[in-house]
Amino acid sequence: MIHAQFSPEAREAVAIAAVAAKTQRDLSWQQISDAAGLSPAFVTAAVLGQHALPEASAQAVGELLGLDEEAVLLLQTIPTRGSIPGGIPTDPTIYRFYEMLQVYGTTLKALVHEQFGDGIISAINFKLDVKKVADPDGGERAVITLDGKYLPTKPF
Numbered sequence: 001m002i003h004a005q006f007s008p009e010a011r012e013a014v015a016i017a018a019v020a021a022k023t024q025r026d027l028s029w030q031q032i033s034d035a036a037g038l039s040p041a042f043v044t045a046a047v048l049g050q051h052a053l054p055e056a057s058a059q060a061v062g063e064l065l066g067l068d069e070e071a072v073l074l075l076q077t078i079p080t081r082g083s084i085p086g087g088i089p090t091d092p093t094i095y096r097f098y099e100m101l102q103v104y105g106t107t108l109k110a111l112v113h114e115q116f117g118d119g120i121i122s123a124i125n126f127k128l129d130v131k132k133v134a135d136p137d138g139g140e141r142a143v144i145t146l147d148g149k150y151l152p153t154k155p156f
Contacts, residue, residue: 004078011049011079014071018047021065035060041128052078118153125149 005011022032033043036057043061046053053061053075062072089095101108112121127147135141 002078003076005074005080008049008080008082010074011077014067014074015047015049017067017071018061018065021067022047025065027064032061032064035064039127039129041130045128046075048083049079050081050083052076112150116150116152119151120153121146121148122151123148125151 021027022029029040029044032047033040036043036046036053037060038046038053038057042051043053043057045051046057047061055076058072058075061067061075062069067075084094089098113119125148127145129143129145129147131143131145133141133143
């Protein structure tokens with residue numbers, strides 16, 4: 001049976017326990033996602049309380065992290081989504097994404113609507129990837145791919 005959460009607290013407690021176990025066991029998100037058999041972005045989001053894991057994936061993650069049966073069950077529940085409480089984020093990394101949307105949000109909207117028409121990009125039918133690449137000028141660059149299905153607005 002599918003169950004949904006009405007409050008984020010239970011999933012937040014699982015996330016706290018999971019991240020502590022990840023740290024204590026010196027595991028990477030890649031290793032955890034390999035055990036789950038799903039992408040690192042999806043599994044990381046799920047463990048942090050933003051997605052439900054399929055039963056087999058939740059069992060594998062729970063075993064790897066040493067989570068109890070209740071935590072494994074909670075990993076399978078549909079969460080109350082939203083990981084950034086109201087207001088402007090204060091974490092520097094999250095703030096930079098907020099800043100990017102402040103600067104480029106209207107540009108992204110204009111380009112999406114010009115190319116696709118009136119509609120949205122789904123965050124449900126969605127893929128996310130983060131890669132580290134060499135910067136030709138020295139150092140490293142982050143390449144972040146947001147790949148969402150376009151959903152047109154339908155008149156009714």
